[in-house]
Amino acid sequence: MALSANEWAAQIAKQVGQGVAYYRTQSRDARGGKLTAQALADRCAGLGLPLDRTVIAKLEKGTRQTITIGELLVLARALEIPPVLLLFPLGxxxxxxxxxxxxxxxxxxxxxxxxxxxxxxxxVTGTDEKQDAEPVRLFREHERLIKQWWDNRGKLMSLIAPKDPELKKFRAEADPDAVDDLWVQVAKDTMRNAEEALMAIRSEMRDRGLTPPRLGLESAYIEPETFESTTLDELAQTVSRNKRISLSEAIREVYRIAGEPLPESQKDDTEGEKE
Known part of the structure; x- marks a missing residue:
């Protein structure tokens, strides 16, 4: 049977109220005691949205007819849970x-x-009846690639340390340098693959009218044009530091990604290396 707008609003409020009651009983106050309705009301007030204790009590009992999005967000924050758990009784x-x-x-x-x-x-699984969740997927994939990039940067840094002459004598390998060089190259290749995937996904985001997340300075060279206040040479220094490659090699990589011609001085270095 179809519900009226008011009946559906009351049903949602009841469901949220049940969630508030459940998670409040699971929560503790600053002293480790049970979180009372008054303590929850105080938390809500501290977050900028005063909610009277009686309002919370009515909500939990299912006698309050409405719940606003603003109230939902503040209550979830006060209970230290994702807002979605108040809407859907997971578990x-x-x-x-x-x-x-x-x-x-x-x-x-x-x-x-x-x-x-x-x-x-x-x-029904396999039908064409689907929602467009692509923006969410793109941002999640972007986050995963950024994490992959940082993880491999960390691995690269840890691989560099054992190459120190003082530490090398504790290594068991017959040729520590060869082993290190192999793993360093693997880490560099993985970082490069992540960078290329990031560039592709950021381009896809823009094609859909989305604004990609801002890159940190350490990974800014992936998309140099987004850092107008930072020169390409400054970004190259970051690349050189991150990837443990020569500054000359880093400059070539950054200018290539930016689609800019190499400085004359760098062209001379390149010609010298070819010879």
Whole structure:
């Protein structure tokens, strides 16, 4: 049976209220005691949205008819949980009413809400009935690639340290330098692959009208044009430091990515290396 707008709003408020009651009983105050409704109200006020204790009590009992998005966000922050857990009772009920009169798997509903899945809740797997969750996917993939880049940068730094002459005598390998050089090259190649994938995904984001996340200075050379206040030569110094390559090699890489011609002095160095 279809619900009226007011009935559906009340149903959502009831569901959120049940979540507030559940997570409040799981929470503790600053002294380690049970988090009371008054303590929760105080936390909400501290976050900039005063909510009376009686309002929270009505919400938990299911007698409050509405809940605003602002209240949902503040309550979730006060309870130190993701807001989505107040909307969908994950781990508390197998199914949830995701749309008026439409029950579906709670986990599937949550993934629909967060864009983790492009399937609509209750849709038959393999059908064309899908949502456009591509922006979420792109940002998640961008985050994964950035982490991969930093992980391999860390590996590269750790591989450099054992090459110190004082540390080399503790190495068991017959040829420590050869072993190190192999793993250093692997780390560099992985970083380069991540950089190329990042450039591709950032381009795809822009094609969809999205603004990619800002790159930190350490990885700015991946997209030099986004750092107008930093010169290419300064970025090259960062590359040289990060990848443990010569400054000359780093300059060539940065200028290539930026699509800029090499400085005359660098061209001379390149010619010298070829000879």
């Amino acid at each position: 508390r009920t197998d199914t949830t009413e995701v749309l008026p009169g439409e029950d579906t798997d709670t986990w599937a509903a949550l993934k629909w809400f967060t864009g983790e899945d492009d399937q609509f809740p209750g849709a």
